[in-house]
Amino acid sequence: MLEALGNLSLIDGPLPLFFRILGVLALLFLLVRRSLCWWLFALASAVVAAAVSVFACWAVIHVLYIWPEDLPTTVQINVALLLWILALGCTTALVRLRRSRDGAVQPSVSLRRRTLAVVAMVVALTTVGLRINADFGEFPTVRSLFSSQTMNLSTVAPPAPKHEPDSRFMAAGVSAHWHAPVGLPATGTVRSVPIAGTVSGFHARNAVVYLPPAYSAVNRPVLPVLVLVSGQPGSPESWLRSTDLVGQLDSFAAAHNGLAPVVVMPDPNGSDQANTMCMDSSMARADTYMSKDVPHWIKTHLDADTNPAHWAVGGFSYGGTCAMQMVTRHPGIYRTFLAISPEREPALAVNRSLTIERAFHGDAAAFDALVPLTLLAKNKYPDISGWFASGSQDATYSANVKVLQVAANKAGMSTQKSVFPGGHSWAVASAALPQGLAYVFARIGLP
Numbered sequence: 001m002l003e004a005l006g007n008l009s010l011i012d013g014p015l016p017l018f019f020r021i022l023g024v025l026a027l028l029f030l031l032v033r034r035s036l037c038w039w040l041f042a043l044a045s046a047v048v049a050a051a052v053s054v055f056a057c058w059a060v061i062h063v064l065y066i067w068p069e070d071l072p073t074t075v076q077i078n079v080a081l082l083l084w085i086l087a088l089g090c091t092t093a094l095v096r097l098r099r100s101r102d103g104a105v106q107p108s109v110s111l112r113r114r115t116l117a118v119v120a121m122v123v124a125l126t127t128v129g130l131r132i133n134a135d136f137g138e139f140p141t142v143r144s145l146f147s148s149q150t151m152n153l154s155t156v157a158p159p160a161p162k163h164e165p166d167s168r169f170m171a172a173g174v175s176a177h178w179h180a181p182v183g184l185p186a187t188g189t190v191r192s193v194p195i196a197g198t199v200s201g202f203h204a205r206n207a208v209v210y211l212p213p214a215y216s217a218v219n220r221p222v223l224p225v226l227v228l229v230s231g232q233p234g235s236p237e238s239w240l241r242s243t244d245l246v247g248q249l250d251s252f253a254a255a256h257n258g259l260a261p262v263v264v265m266p267d268p269n270g271s272d273q274a275n276t277m278c279m280d281s282s283m284a285r286a287d288t289y290m291s292k293d294v295p296h297w298i299k300t301h302l303d304a305d306t307n308p309a310h311w312a313v314g315g316f317s318y319g320g321t322c323a324m325q326m327v328t329r330h331p332g333i334y335r336t337f338l339a340i341s342p343e344r345e346p347a348l349a350v351n352r353s354l355t356i357e358r359a360f361h362g363d364a365a366a367f368d369a370l371v372p373l374t375l376l377a378k379n380k381y382p383d384i385s386g387w388f389a390s391g392s393q394d395a396t397y398s399a400n401v402k403v404l405q406v407a408a409n410k411a412g413m414s415t416q417k418s419v420f421p422g423g424h425s426w427a428v429a430s431a432a433l434p435q436g437l438a439y440v441f442a443r444i445g446l447p
Helices: 002-006 014-031 036-062 073-093 113-137 141-148 238-242 245-255 286-301 318-328 351-358 364-368 372-378 394-412 426-443
Strands: 097-099 106-107 190-191 207-211 225-228 262-265 309-314 336-340 387-392 412-422
Touching: 002 141, 002 286, 002 387, 014 073, 014 113, 014 309, 036 073, 097 309, 097 426, 207 245, 225 286, 225 318, 238 245, 238 426, 262 286, 286 318, 309 318, 309 426, 318 336, 336 426, 351 364, 387 394, 387 426, 394 412
Parallel strands: 225 262, 225 309, 309 336, 336 387, 387 412
Antiparallel strands: 097 106, 190 207, 207 262
């Protein structure tokens, strides 16, 4: 029973539909009154809520510069609904006094109605909250909603490598010489590990590492590597909370003698709200962290194949942008990329000049020299393969994919592209993951 409840979708299906119906009924309860003054208040509060929502969503992007793209219209509508519901609910629930004909002070709204108004307000707010969550896909199931607070990953360090460093360069893929022993575990292990910024000086949060069942073998194989970067805001754990990454990896391993890549999810930002743009700039040396510290940690702490042909990097949104940056700046490290809804170029704000001012003290040439489109125009990358994906309702990032793919193909890369239903959300990343992993696995030496 609890398992079934935890698997209920918060994006679509019976639970959101149930709350949608309840939410409409709750809103009607808050709205319907016989007083003309109340209807005038409801209309005025709706207009004010809409105006505040539009201004607040504009200010977040164009004044506070929290996000480098305009928020979708659906988000603005939902924020307006939240404000309107709060206005209706709080006004009804608050005790408003009046004088009766005999001079006694009485509440103008009964206690029962005020209590029900609080309940209706909570139900309506929950419904709108589910709609906002559906826009971003951050919490796909009931379980993911609670796991964000209870995710306790093992902090035990991975087993020490068994293979000498100079013996880990695999000319052929691991599947060509691996024979699974009896008794492999059915699933892989997930750990939280610190990856120090020894060279970069960057202070990252713990990375998340997935080790497939084959890694538990006494004579474990040398395995290919996939580095995944989350969106921003986000964290390495976002891949576990917002997608079925571990389930996908375990399913692949179950069908392929316990084989899957070692998957490392590092943190190139340092906090949920920080944005280093995955670059070396005045803010941080995130590029050095991703290209020096993270690969060095993988090669010294894991039995990882050191052949660049068997290394891939991928991500969603900010992470997809970071993946493009890695393969264009460091093609000797990562030969395959997975870019789901990437930005056209890294950004701190919709105002490009502000990005350059904050990160490069106004030096546009220094910034331009590091962005993927500049590097793709200057260099050739015949050894790089990549897979792009975006949401069918995500006009901005679908356009980004089109521009980046054209530039990548002109630079000699071999690329493919897919489109999935939805907007700029983790739901699209989750839907894209099986196809994207299949593309990557075929190119890093897995069956």
